[in-house]
Amino acid sequence: MKFRGLSIYAALVLAFLHLPLLTLIAFSFNASRFTIWEGFSLRWYRAALSDPQLGDGLVNSIIIALVASVLATIFGTAAAYGMWRRAAPVLSGTLYLSLVTPEIVTGVSLLALFQWAFRFLRLRPGLYTVIVAHVAFSLAYVAIVVTARLRNYDRSLEEAAMDLGATEWRAFLRVTLPAIAPAVAAAFLLAVVVSFDDYVITSLVAGVDSETLPMVIYSMARRGVSPVVNAVSAFILVAFGGLILVSERLQKQ
Amino acid sequence: MNLRASFLLPSRAWTAVFLAAPLCIVAAYSFLTRGDYGGVDHPWTLESYRRLFDPVYLAILWRSVWIASLATVLCAILGFPLALFIARAGRTKNLYLQLVLLPFWTSFLVRTYAWLFILRDTGLINTILLRLHIVNTPLPLLYNDAAVLVGLVYNFLPFFVLPLYATLERLDPALLEAAADLGAKPFSTLWRVIIPISAPGIAAGSVLVFVPCLGAYLTPDLLGGGKTVMLGNLIQNQFTSARDWPFGAAASIALMAISALLLAGIMRSRAARELM
Amino acid sequence: MPAVLELRGLAKDYPGHRAVDNVSLTLDQAGFYSLLGPSGCGKTTTLRMIGGFEQPTAGDVILNGESVTALKPWQRDVSTVFQSYALFPHLTALQNVEFGLREHRLPNVTERALKALQLVQLADKRDRLPAQLSGGEKQRVALARSLVLQPKVLLLDEPLAALDPRLRKQMRGELKAMQRQTGVTFLFVTHDQEEALSLSDRLAVMNKGRIEQFGAPEEVYLRPATAFVAGFLGAMNWFGKAGVRPESTRVAASPPEGVLLRKGIVESLLFLGNCIHLNARLENGECAIAEIPRDQCPYAERETIWLHWQPADELYFE
Numbered sequence: 034m035k036f037r038g039l040s041i042y043a044a045l046v047l048a049f050l051h052l053p054l055l056t057l058i059a060f061s062f063n064a065s066r067f068t069i070w071e072g073f074s075l076r077w078y079r080a081a082l083s084d085p086q087l088g089d090g091l092v093n094s095i096i097i098a099l100v101a102s103v104l105a106t107i108f109g110t111a112a113a114y115g116m117w118r119r120a121a122p123v124l125s126g127t128l129y130l131s132l133v134t135p136e137i138v139t140g141v142s143l144l145a146l147f148q149w150a151f152r153f154l155r156l157r158p159g160l161y162t163v164i165v166a167h168v169a170f171s172l173a174y175v176a177i178v179v180t181a182r183l184r185n186y187d188r189s190l191e192e193a194a195m196d197l198g199a200t201e202w203r204a205f206l207r208v209t210l211p212a213i214a215p216a217v218a219a220a221f222l223l224a225v226v227v228s229f230d231d232y233v234i235t236s237l238v239a240g241v242d243s244e245t246l247p248m249v250i251y252s253m254a255r256r257g258v259s260p261v262v263n264a265v266s267a268f269i270l271v272a273f274g275g276l277i278l279v280s281e282r283l284q285k286q
Numbered sequence: 287m288n289l290r291a292s293f294l295l296p297s298r299a300w301t302a303v304f305l306a307a308p309l310c311i312v313a314a315y316s317f318l319t320r321g322d323y324g325g326v327d328h329p330w331t332l333e334s335y336r337r338l339f340d341p342v343y344l345a346i347l348w349r350s351v352w353i354a355s356l357a358t359v360l361c362a363i364l365g366f367p368l369a370l371f372i373a374r375a376g377r378t379k380n381l382y383l384q385l386v387l388l389p390f391w392t393s394f395l396v397r398t399y400a401w402l403f404i405l406r407d408t409g410l411i412n413t414i415l416l417r418l419h420i421v422n423t424p425l426p427l428l429y430n431d432a433a434v435l436v437g438l439v440y441n442f443l444p445f446f447v448l449p450l451y452a453t454l455e456r457l458d459p460a461l462l463e464a465a466a467d468l469g470a471k472p473f474s475t476l477w478r479v480i481i482p483i484s485a486p487g488i489a490a491g492s493v494l495v496f497v498p499c500l501g502a503y504l505t506p507d508l509l510g511g512g513k514t515v516m517l518g519n520l521i522q523n524q525f526t527s528a529r530d531w532p533f534g535a536a537a538s539i540a541l542m543a544i545s546a547l548l549l550a551g552i553m554r555s556r557a558a559r560e561l562m
Numbered sequence: 563m564p565a566v567l568e569l570r571g572l573a574k575d576y577p578g579h580r581a582v583d584n585v586s587l588t589l590d591q592a593g594f595y596s597l598l599g600p601s602g603c604g605k606t607t608t609l610r611m612i613g614g615f616e617q618p619t620a621g622d623v624i625l626n627g628e629s630v631t632a633l634k635p636w637q638r639d640v641s642t643v644f645q646s647y648a649l650f651p652h653l654t655a656l657q658n659v660e661f662g663l664r665e666h667r668l669p670n671v672t673e674r675a676l677k678a679l680q681l682v683q684l685a686d687k688r689d690r691l692p693a694q695l696s697g698g699e700k701q702r703v704a705l706a707r708s709l710v711l712q713p714k715v716l717l718l719d720e721p722l723a724a725l726d727p728r729l730r731k732q733m734r735g736e737l738k739a740m741q742r743q744t745g746v747t748f749l750f751v752t753h754d755q756e757e758a759l760s761l762s763d764r765l766a767v768m769n770k771g772r773i774e775q776f777g778a779p780e781e782v783y784l785r786p787a788t789a790f791v792a793g794f795l796g797a798m799n800w801f802g803k804a805g806v807r808p809e810s811t812r813v814a815a816s817p818p819e820g821v822l823l824r825k826g827i828v829e830s831l832l833f834l835g836n837c838i839h840l841n842a843r844l845e846n847g848e849c850a851i852a853e854i855p856r857d858q859c860p861y862a863e864r865e866t867i868w869l870h871w872q873p874a875d876e877l878y879f880e
Contacts, residue, residue: 135501
């Protein structure tokens with residue numbers, strides 16, 4: 034059955050999805066600061082690299098993403114494994130809830146928690162509050178990726194290991210973990226991207242000195258023109274795109 | 287504690303303290319009163335919830351529902367043909383899926399910023415229109431409901447395409463051939479066979495678009511200027527500049543309640559549940 | 563001398579049904595034993611309780627005189643060959659066989675593993691990954707992996723089910739030889755009665771969670787304890803509560819004197835290569851099969867014949 038024009042329609046929609054980003058990347062190389070093409074230039078990339086605010090934001094984002102993702106990957110993988118052994122409905126429900134809760138609500142609720150806790154603990158928001166928040170919302174992503182891998186995993190492999198003398202822990206360590214390692218790595222990369230990109234929650238719980246890259250980009254975009262944002266955006270698109278592609282390749286193993 | 291329990295413990299503890307407890311705190315705050323220096327204070331009251339029914343705030347709620355609904359419909363119009371196309375694509379299916387998904391998994395902020403770049407007065411569209419002398423002054427494409435709508439559709443289209451694709455992919459081609467054999471022309475087959483069968487996918491996709499759009503914050507914030515205030519912006523405002531936490535909390539609970547109702551509704555259908 | 567393996571009153575309940583019901587079994591000496599029964603009869607559940615992967619609701623598993631019911635799988639001196647072989651995909655054949663030796667911290671790991679691989683004639687494939695091995699080879703690696711630990715009992719869960727028929731027959735012979743050679747007690751779970759009869763020193767027939775009979779193959783076949791056992795181990799012609807096997811059912815053109823008989827009409831003749839199955843429809847509407855040698859079948863379809871058999875060949879159940 035042929036539907037005439039379907040492929041044209043599809044091509045248009047795909048163009049709609051990709052053209053905005055492609056033009057952004059193209060104009061990041063624009064020599065002019067206006068939206069008129071005046072030749073190829075790397076000036077905005079150079080400007081981005083020498084901007085101290087961007088630099089600090091990048092460093093903070095990297096630290097937060099790495100620490101939070103390592104923690105989220107360890108806890109999330111463990112959770113996925115535990116739920117695979119036997120269902121844990123409350124935990125699954127909570128993780129699912131975290132995915133469907135609007136970011137603004139997660140953000141303000143964490144803000145409320147920290148404000149309330151800091152009255153007793155005499156602490157202030159900082160990088161660590163952001164890390165705590167990022168681990169909280171990344172757990173679900175990690176759990177999803179690892180759970181998907183475990184669904185295709187043969188339970189009898191662990192039983193065989195135990196049958197041959199391995200305790201539960203050693204069976205996990207020596208047999209299951211090597212088998213799911215690519216998926217765990219993929220989950221880590223996903224957590225990094227999710228963490229790196231977060232604006233809404235981060236802006237609400239970050240301390241004064243803990244501006245992240247998205248927060249810097251946001252304030253630059255709010256202020257208006259600067260094509261430096263184009264350069265940073267283009268770089269982020271390519272970097273994240275690459276990480277996600279690697280992550281997907283790992284999940285297929 | 288056995289191995290499984292110790293594996294589950296870190297996530298259980300973390301989600302209890304940093305996901306569940308905060309929501310409980312917000313729920314509690316929604317019943318309290320605004321404190322003198324921000325924050326909250328006694329007495330317990332339903333005042334915040336009552337205020338939600340003020341015409342001003344009902345308008346915001348209505349606007350959020352309206353924009354989210356429009357966004358969903360637009361995603362359906364754009365997304366259905368795309369999903370159908372990919373489902374019939376044969377061996378290049380996965381390539382097309384990748385093309386749809388890849389921009390989605392990059393930065394949400396950048397994707398929203400891209401429309402800022404395109405729509406603003408000195409942005410791409412206006413520059414082209416001015417250069418070609420189609421207009422003399424820039425069109426106010428940004429900072430209005432339409433711009434927010436474009437941003438939402440752009441960001442959430444994949445949420446509609448994916449579950450719909452999953453349903454369409456499982457559609458038996460023999461059904462289409464049978465319909466043709468019985469005299470149905472392409473459009474009729476589409477309307478009477480394909481769409482009804484893919485209803486669970488459409489339903490799942492719609493909910494997966496509507497719920498995040500309802501609670502959108504960043505998109506209306508960047509693309510709507512101060513003019514398009516949706517629920518998300520209202521909540522953010524109450525917790526920052528307006529410093530009326532109980533009211534912000536009540537709005538949050540209202541938003542969660544609506545989202546939960548919609549999601550619960552869709553989960554009752556087993557076919558849709560599998561797609562999520 | 564304590565029995566190699568004893569099951570005392572083993573039971574396993576799941577919500578809604580009782581999978582294993584008061585199973586008691588004693589394997590008093592080393593040998594090849596089978597648990598035979600249809601799917602869902604509880605044989606795999608029983609095996610898993612012996613291996614330690616399921617906890618019995620009631621009863622005891624006693625290995626060499628000592629109760630192991632409370633022990634975890636890695637603490638028991640039994641080993642299991644899984645239906646899917648469960649070879650570790652990231653380890654080579656040799657590393658798979660070495661696995662248990664390393665977990666038990668035994669000496670001379672590689673040496674012992676190599677010997678085990680030689681026993682199953684796969685020493686030359688020792689560096690292959692499971693994905694590079696055929697079904698039969700995987701099964702032999704799984705055997706070597708379990709046998710290298712010299713368990714008291716080797717549990718085999720339908721290990722031949724995934725192999726094609728010719729390979730199955732070949733592997734049967736090899737399994738039996740391996741049991742004799744190593745002296746390890748084999749407990750073999752299957753639904754294939756031919757397999758169980760040909761391999762076992764003694765076999766237990768299970769049905770609906772219970773053992774209906776435990777005995778040597780000849781005994782179980784010729785003197786079945788229940789109608790179920792009779793019907794499961796081979797074809798049966800039922801005449802009310804009495805049954806006769808097709809190979810004991812003779813055919814005559816006219817009613818012979820002084821024997822048990824039934825009258826019937828030939829419905830079809832099936833040539834099976836080494837014999838002919840004559841399907842007859844009896845007067846009461848039921849069917850019976852007589853197995854007759856190739857050269858003794860002058861009958862044609864729709865002919866009236868008489869089936870007869872010796873009283874000694876008749877099996878009667880309440």
